[in-house]
Amino acid sequence: MASSTIPERMRAIRVPETGEIDVISAQDIAVPEPGADEVLIKVSWAGVNYIDTYQRSGLYTLPLPFTAGMEAAGKVVKVGKDADDSSLKVGDAVAAYALGAYAEYMTVKREKVVKLPDGVSEKDGATAILQGLTAWTLLHEAYQVKKGDTILIHAAAGGVGLLLCQMASYLGATVIGTVSTEEKAALAKSNGASHVINSKSGGAAVVDEVLKLTKGEGVQGIYDGVGKDTWEDDFKMIARKGTIVSFGNASGAVPPFPVLKLAAKNTKVVRPTLNNSIHTRQELETYSAQLFDLLAKNLVKLRVHKEYPFSAEGVQQTQKDITSRATTGKLLIKVQH
Ligand SMILES: NC(=O)c1ccc[n+]([C@@H]2O[C@H](COP(=O)([O-])OP(=O)(O)OC[C@H]3O[C@@H](n4cnc5c(N)ncnc54)[C@H](OP(=O)(O)O)[C@@H]3O)[C@@H](O)[C@H]2O)c1
Structure with a gap:
């Protein structure tokens, strides 16, 4: 044809x-x-x-x-x-x-x-x-967000970031976002983030603020497309039994790390790609129908x-x-x- x-x-x-x-x-x-x-x-x-x-x-x-x-x-x-x-x-x-x-x-x-x-x-x-299917599958498969969770989204005003903020708040999570400017902070907030932290204040300030917002517990899930620059701090902000979802390298690739690093809090680390989350035609039909519905x-x-x-x-x-x-x-x- x-x-x-x-x-x-x-x-x-x-x-x-x-x-x-x-x-x-x-x-x-x-x-x-x-x-x-x-x-x-x-x-x-x-x-x-x-x-x-x-x-x-x-x-x-x-x-x-x-x-x-x-x-x-x-x-x-x-x-x-x-x-x-x-x-x-x-x-x-x-x-x-x-x-x-x-x-x-x-x-x-x-x-x-x-x-x-x-x-x-x-x-x-x-x-x-x-980006829509990436955000939706990250929230369903990489770490399945539950109502009542508090999660952290890096680069919350980016292409994937704005979609993650909207979808995660729709799914019932409290979203903390990181961004590099005040304009981006306002945008992330208008797209569903409850709290936004300016990452230009430095990694230590971001960690302090996330721990303050979560009463020292940390967040259940971290969605990190920034990579190298945020990787080490993610371990300070993740809650016990939480999941770090590393899905990109905007600041550079995440370095190799010892598996024992996960033992401190029973942390899970996943590194998904869209091509593996959606591989079959059935998976594409199912997830894209959900995306188009949203x-x-x-x-x-x-x-x-x-x-x-x-x-x-x-x-x-x-x-x-x-x-x-x-x-x-x-x-x-x-x-x-
Ligand atoms: N695994 C997958 O299947 C999959 C699929 C799609 C996208 N991704 C990943 O998702 C991430 C976001 O992709 P996107 O297309 O939506 O891009 P984007 O988020 O619109 O742009 C990247 C953002 O990363 C932040 N960033 C932090 N440090 C940076 C640095 N050193 N250099 C450049 N940017 C930096 C910036 O936001 P701030 O200035 O606010 O920090 C920037 O706006 C990327 O890592 C991408 O590879 C992965």
Whole structure:
């Protein structure tokens, strides 16, 4: 099944070698042919994620060269023969998370593609699918938040952070957030955080404040996408039998640590990735239906920081901005309309 108007060539934003931001370049390449279990998507919007910077710098290794971008929404234009089970058809609006989103067309395994329901636009799909599913699965699988818990969310005004704040408060937790500016503090509060601590005052001040707020007990769960800079202090703020969820490396990778470190408070440490939390099509269908329901009911609101042009300079700027700590919410690239 194919749309008749697929061109032979397209523009894509590529990483030919790992390095600094200027390795990112635009190239004219062949439109990929979907494999039997894949779908070809004409990309309308692509979502920016911190992982883009790890893949470009080489912190996460990928075969080179590669087309950048991990999240997109657009229209199905071709369906591979094994993926053609009548659940998706040419013209359907979909969202997907897979490598290669910064391109006019991308191929994606069927199990990583979800049809957008009425009421969720392609723009919302590209804004929400990766960070929304990440936040929702972290709160259900990495440490399952319970009503009455007090939890700590680092970088609470970021893309994943704002979603975590809204979802965790909806699930009945008291949220303490850390952020680096007063403007971000106000935003985290308006998105469900009960208390926000400015991390610029230093790690010791954050620890003191969290222990004060929890009467010395610490928090039941810590959601940490900052990594290296917050790792040691997490152990001072976690409650006995609590769970530290390390899910990212914005300040650098977490160093190796002795397992005996966990014995002091029977601490659990988990290091989840979205690709392992959601691996099967059934998992994707279940979790994305829950995410779309939260959006439809306005229980979770999306915040777009800025839209960027679909060009090498545009993608370079997204990586400058997301690593500058000056962004809040989602960065988006308008690919084509
Ligand atoms: N495991 C997974 O499957 C998965 C999926 C999606 C995202 N993630 C991770 O989730 C985290 C958040 O991703 P995101 O895309 O939503 O990014 P983001 O939170 O919008 O941006 C990163 C934030 O980290 C904070 N930060 C603290 N120290 C930093 C430093 N030294 N350099 C840069 N930023 C620093 C900044 O907030 P403040 O200035 O307020 O501190 C910054 O705004 C990342 O670590 C990402 O890799 C993981």
